[in-house]
Amino acid sequence: MLTLTVAAPSHSYPIFIGSGLLAGLAQHLAPYVGKKAAVITNDTVAPLYLQSVQTALDALNVEHFSVILPDGEAYKNIESLNHIYDELLRRHAERGTTVIALGGGVIGDTAGFAAATYQRGAPFVQIPTTLLSQVDSSVGGKTAVNHPLGKNMIGAFYQPQAVIADLAALSTLPPREFSAGMAEVIKYALLGDADFLDWLENNIAAVMAQESEALTQTVYRCCQMKAAIVAADETERGIRAHLNLGHTFGHAIEAEMGYGNWLHGEAVAAGMVLACRLSEQTGHLTPADTGRAAALIRRAGLPDAPPRFPFEKWLAHMRHDKKVSGGTMRFVGLERIGQANITTVEDTGILRRTLAPYL
Amino acid sequence: MLTLTVAAPSHSYPIFIGSGLLAGLAQHLAPYVGKKAAVITNDTVAPLYLQSVQTALDALNVEHFSVILPDGEAYKNIESLNHIYDELLRRHAERGTTVIALGGGVIGDTAGFAAATYQRGAPFVQIPTTLLSQVDSSVGGKTAVNHPLGKNMIGAFYQPQAVIADLAALSTLPPREFSAGMAEVIKYALLGDADFLDWLENNIAAVMAQESEALTQTVYRCCQMKAAIVAADETERGIRAHLNLGHTFGHAIEAEMGYGNWLHGEAVAAGMVLACRLSEQTGHLTPADTGRAAALIRRAGLPDAPPRFPFEKWLAHMRHDKKVSGGTMRFVGLERIGQANITTVEDTGILRRTLAPYL
Numbered sequence: 001m002l003t004l005t006v007a008a009p010s011h012s013y014p015i016f017i018g019s020g021l022l023a024g025l026a027q028h029l030a031p032y033v034g035k036k037a038a039v040i041t042n043d044t045v046a047p048l049y050l051q052s053v054q055t056a057l058d059a060l061n062v063e064h065f066s067v068i069l070p071d072g073e074a075y076k077n078i079e080s081l082n083h084i085y086d087e088l089l090r091r092h093a094e095r096g097t098t099v100i101a102l103g104g105g106v107i108g109d110t111a112g113f114a115a116a117t118y119q120r121g122a123p124f125v126q127i128p129t130t131l132l133s134q135v136d137s138s139v140g141g142k143t144a145v146n147h148p149l150g151k152n153m154i155g156a157f158y159q160p161q162a163v164i165a166d167l168a169a170l171s172t173l174p175p176r177e178f179s180a181g182m183a184e185v186i187k188y189a190l191l192g193d194a195d196f197l198d199w200l201e202n203n204i205a206a207v208m209a210q211e212s213e214a215l216t217q218t219v220y221r222c223c224q225m226k227a228a229i230v231a232a233d234e235t236e237r238g239i240r241a242h243l244n245l246g247h248t249f250g251h252a253i254e255a256e257m258g259y260g261n262w263l264h265g266e267a268v269a270a271g272m273v274l275a276c277r278l279s280e281q282t283g284h285l286t287p288a289d290t291g292r293a294a295a296l297i298r299r300a301g302l303p304d305a306p307p308r309f310p311f312e313k314w315l316a317h318m319r320h321d322k323k324v325s326g327g328t329m330r331f332v333g334l335e336r337i338g339q340a341n342i343t344t345v346e347d348t349g350i351l352r353r354t355l356a357p358y359l
Numbered sequence: 360m361l362t363l364t365v366a367a368p369s370h371s372y373p374i375f376i377g378s379g380l381l382a383g384l385a386q387h388l389a390p391y392v393g394k395k396a397a398v399i400t401n402d403t404v405a406p407l408y409l410q411s412v413q414t415a416l417d418a419l420n421v422e423h424f425s426v427i428l429p430d431g432e433a434y435k436n437i438e439s440l441n442h443i444y445d446e447l448l449r450r451h452a453e454r455g456t457t458v459i460a461l462g463g464g465v466i467g468d469t470a471g472f473a474a475a476t477y478q479r480g481a482p483f484v485q486i487p488t489t490l491l492s493q494v495d496s497s498v499g500g501k502t503a504v505n506h507p508l509g510k511n512m513i514g515a516f517y518q519p520q521a522v523i524a525d526l527a528a529l530s531t532l533p534p535r536e537f538s539a540g541m542a543e544v545i546k547y548a549l550l551g552d553a554d555f556l557d558w559l560e561n562n563i564a565a566v567m568a569q570e571s572e573a574l575t576q577t578v579y580r581c582c583q584m585k586a587a588i589v590a591a592d593e594t595e596r597g598i599r600a601h602l603n604l605g606h607t608f609g610h611a612i613e614a615e616m617g618y619g620n621w622l623h624g625e626a627v628a629a630g631m632v633l634a635c636r637l638s639e640q641t642g643h644l645t646p647a648d649t650g651r652a653a654a655l656i657r658r659a660g661l662p663d664a665p666p667r668f669p670f671e672k673w674l675a676h677m678r679h680d681k682k683v684s685g686g687t688m689r690f691v692g693l694e695r696i697g698q699a700n701i702t703t704v705e706d707t708g709i710l711r712r713t714l715a716p717y718l
Contacts, residue, residue: 078441085437089508117476120503120514144479149448155479156515 002220006139006227008159015138017219019212021166022049022127025056032125032162033057034096037064038088040111041102044071045129048172053102053127062098065091069107073260076106076146078154084114088122095119098161104130105137109155112143116158124160129169131181132265135188135222138163140230167215179301180265182207183246186296187272188222191245192229194338196221197296204299242340245332246271249306252317256309269302278354279333282343289337306358314355315348361579365498365586367518374497376578378571380525381408381486384415391484391521392416393455396423397447399470400461403430404488407531412461412486421457424450428466432619435465435505437513443473447481454478457520463489464496468514471502475517483519488528490540491624494547494581497522499589526574538660539624541566542605545655546631547581550604551588553697555580556655563658601699604691605631611676612665621666628661637713638692641702648696665717673714674707 001018016028039053046068057064067087069080088097099122101111108126115124128134144155170178185207189197199217200207206214226243233240250271253262276290294304318329329351333343345351352359360377375387398412405427416423426446428439447456458481460470467485474483487493503514529537544566548556558576559566565573585602592599609630612621635649653663677688688710692702704710 078444082437085506085513086508089506089512113476117472117513117515119512120501120516142479147444147448149445153448153478154444154476156476157479 002216004220004223004227006159006223007231008141010159013160013162015163015165015223017134017165017167017216017223019167019216021164022052022169025052025127025164026059028162028164029056029125030060032123033060033062033098033100034123035063036093036097037062037100038084038091038093038097039064039066039100039102040069040084040107040114041066042069042071042075042107045103045107049102049127049129049169053100069110071106073106073146076110078145078147080110081114081145081154084111085118088114088118093118093122095122098123098125100125100127102127102129103133104128105133108133108137109142109144109152112158112160113145113155116143116156121158124158126160126163128163128165130173131170131178131219132184134165134167134170134219135181136184136226138165139223139226165219167210167212167219170210170215175301176263177265178208178210180263182300183265183269183272183297183302185218185222186293186300186302187243187245187268188225189296190272190293190334190337191242191332191340192225192338193221196225197338201292201296204296208300238342241330241342242332245334245340246273246275248318248329248331249274252314253306255317255320256313257307262307266303267306269297269300270304270306273297273304274306274354274358275331275333278331278343278345278350279335279341281350281354282333284333284335284341285337289334292337306355308358311352311355311359314351318351361575363579363582363586365518365582366590367500369518372519372521374522374524374582376493376524376526376575376582378526378575380523381411381528384411384486384523385418387521387523388415388484389419391482392419392421392457392459393482394422395452395456396421396459397443397450397452397456398423398425398459398461399428399443399466399473400425401428401430401434401466404462404466408461408486408488408528412459428469430465432465432505435469437504437506439469440473440504440513443470444477447473447477452477452481454481457482457484459484459486461486461488462492463487464492467492467496468501468503468511471517471519472504472514475502475515480517483517485519485522487522487524489532490529490537490578491543493524493526493529493578494540495543495585497524498582498585524578526569526571526578529569529574534660535622536624537567537569539622541659542624542628542631542656542661544577544581545652545659545661546602546604546627547584548655549631549652549693549696550601550691550699551584551697552580555584556697560651560655563655567659597701600689600701601691604693604699605629605634607677607688607690608633608665611673614676614679615668615672616666625662626665628656628659629663629665632656632663633665633713633717634690634692637690637702637704637709638694638700640709640713641692643692643694643700644696648693651696665714667717670711670714670718673710677710 004015099115141159144152147153246268250267253267279285329345335341363374458474500518503511506512605627609626612626638644694700
C-alpha cells in the first residue's frame with residue numbers, strides 16, 4: 001500500500017492506495033469516521049462491496065445506514081441529491097455524521113456535494129471503486145450534480161477527510177470501463193511526466209492485467225501529478241487547464257455520437273491522438289511522437305482514431321465547448337511528449353489539416 | 360456612511376452602512392459586480408427597491424435579470440433554490456455572474472446558498488433590507504435553506520464580495536419587524552459591550568425613530584461585534600455560542616405558540632429576560648440588572664415576558680433544542696451586564712424557579 005498526502009487549502013488528507021483495502025477497511029477508516037456514518041452507493045456497487053463497508057463500521061461500533069441510488073450518470077442530479085438529504089434527515093444524521101461515498105465518479109460527486117451542503121458541511125470519506133474515480137476524482141475537491149441545462153452546474157469545492165482506493169475493486173469493473181479509466185492515466189503520462197510515460201510503456205501489460213504492484217504505482221503517480229497541478233493552480237492560473245488534454249476533441253466526439261455511446265475515456269483517448277496531430281501541425285511533435293501515444297492508447301484497449309464525421313460538425317461541436325472563447329479556439333496540445341502547452345487556433349485550416357485523415 | 364471591513368477566511372469584504380445607499384447604488388456596487396448580474400428578491404421588496412438596483416446595473420452597463428420569489432420563511436426551501444438554479448441556467452448565467460440578494464434574511468440565505476453552489480461558486484453581493492438581516496445575516500457567511508425535517512439543514516459557508524446596508528430601506532419595514540430586529544441589537548449590547556448598552560439606553564428613542572446617525576451607529580456596532588465573535592471562534596471554540604443569548608427560551612416560546620405567531624425577535628426578547636432571571640438564580644445578576652434589560656426591551660417595542668404555559672411544556676421544548684445534550688441543558692446567560700457566560704443546568708429546579716412568575 002502507498003499513502004499520498006494531499007495538501008488542500010482547508011486541510012491535508014491521505015489517499016490510501018493498495019490492493020485489498022476493503023477487506024481490512026476498519027483499520028484505514030478508524031481515524032476518519034465519527035460515531036455515525038451514512039454510506040452512499042449505487043445498485044451495481046452495493047451487492048459487491050457494501051457488506052465490506054458495513055462490516056468495518058460494525059467493527060468500529062459506528063452507527064450506520066446506507067442510501068442506494070440507481071447506477072448511472074443519469075442519476076447524478078438534483079433528485080438524487082434530495083433523496084440523500086431526505087435520508088440523512090430521516091435517519092437523524094448530525095453535522096458530525098461521516099458521509100462515505102462508495103462507488104465511481106457519479107457517486108463521489110453526488111455524495112460529496114451532499115456532504116458539502118448537509119448542515120453546512122459533514123465529514124466526507126471517499127472509497128472510489130473505478131479506475132477513473134481513483135485517478136481523477138480523488139484529488140481536487142470538485143463535487144457537483146448535473147442540471148437538465150448543463151453538466152456539473154450545481155456544486156462546491158469540498159475536500160474529503162480521506163480517500164481509500166482499493167485496487168482489488170477494479171477486478172469487477174467491466175473491461176471497457178477499466179480501459180476508459182486508462183485514458184486518464186495515459187493523459188497524465190503525456191502531459192506532465194515523460195518518466196512515467198516510459199514506465200507505463202514498459203509496464204502496460206502488467207497494468208492491464210491488474211497486477212497489484214503495477215496498478216498501485218499507476219494510481220499513485222496519477223494522484224500525485226493531479227495534486228501537484230491542483231496545488232500549482234492556486235497561485236498560477238491556467239496549469240489546471242492542461243488536465244483537459246484531448247477533451248475538446250473528445251467532447252466533440254461524445255456530442256456527435258450521443259453521450260454514452262462512446263465512453264468519456266474512449267473519446268478522450270481518440271482526442272489525445274488528435275491533440276498530438278495538432279501539435280504536429282504547430283511543429284512541436286513528430287509523427288513518431290504521435291505514433292508512440294497512439295500505440296500506448298491501443299495497448300490500453302482504447303480507440304486511437306475518432307469516428308468519421310464532417311469537418312463542419314467538428315467545428316460546430318468545438319465552438320460550443322466551454323474552452324472556446326470568441327472566434328479563437330484554445331486547445332491543450334503537447335510542447336513535447338511529457339509536457340503540455342496551450343495552442344490557440346485562429347485559422348481553422350490547421351484544424352482541417354489535423355482532422356483530414358478522419359473526415 | 361460607515362464602512363466595516365470583515366476579514367473572512369477566504370477574503371476580506373466591506374459592509375457599507377448608511378442612509379440612502381440604494382439611491383447612489385452604482386458607485387458602491389461598481390467594484391463588486393461582473394459583466395452580468397442576477398438579482399434575487401421577493402414580491403414584497405421588488406416593488407419598493409428593485410428599480411433602484413436595476414437602474415444602478417444599467418448605469419454600470421451590467422447585463423442583468425431578476426428572480427422574484429414569494430415573500431416568507433415558507434419559501435426558504437429547496438423548491439425556491441431550484442427555481443433560482445433554473446433561472447440562472449435559462450438566462451445563461453456564468454461562473455462570473457454576480458448574484459445580488461435584495462431582501463431580508465430569507466432572501467440572503469437562499470440567494471447566498473444558490474451563489475455558493477452555482478458552478479461551484481459565483482460572486483455574491485448582499486443588499487439587506489431588514490434590520491435583522493443588516494445586523495445579523497451580513498456577517499458570518501452562513502447560507503442555507505430549510506428542509507421539511509429541519510431548519511437550515513442544507514447550506515454552506517460562503518462569504519459575499521460586499522454588503523450594502525441602506526438604513527433608509529428600513530422605513531418601509533412594518534414596525535413590528537423593526538422591533539424584532541432590535542431584539543438582536545439589544546442582544547449584542549447585553550452579551551458583549553456594556554459601553555454600547557449605555558449608548559443604546561441613551562439613544563433608543565433616536566434609534567426607534569430611525570434617525571440616520573443613530574441607526575448607522577447601531578448597525579455598525581452590531582456588525583463589528585459579530586465580526587469579532589465570528590473571527591474569535593476560528594481559534595476559540597465556543598464564543599460563537601454566546602450569539603444564542605435568549606434563544607433556548609425563545610425557541611421554546613416559538614415552538615409552543617406555533618412558528619410565526621411570535622416573531623423570532625419577539626421570542627428572543629422575552630427569552631433574554633428569562634436568561635437574565637436564570638443568571639439571577641446563579642448569583643451573577645441582580646433583579647435591577649434584569650430590570651435594566653427588560654426596560655430597554657420594552658422601549659424597543661418588544662415583549663419583556665413570555666406567554667404563560669406549563670413548566671412541563673417548557674422542559675419538553677428546551678430538551679428538543681439543539682443546544683441540549685444528554686440530560687444536561689446548556690444556556691447562554693450573563694456573567695454581568697455586557698458579558699455572556701454558559702450556564703449548565705443539571706437540576707431542573709433552577710429552571711422552575713426562573714420560570715415561576717410565568718407559569
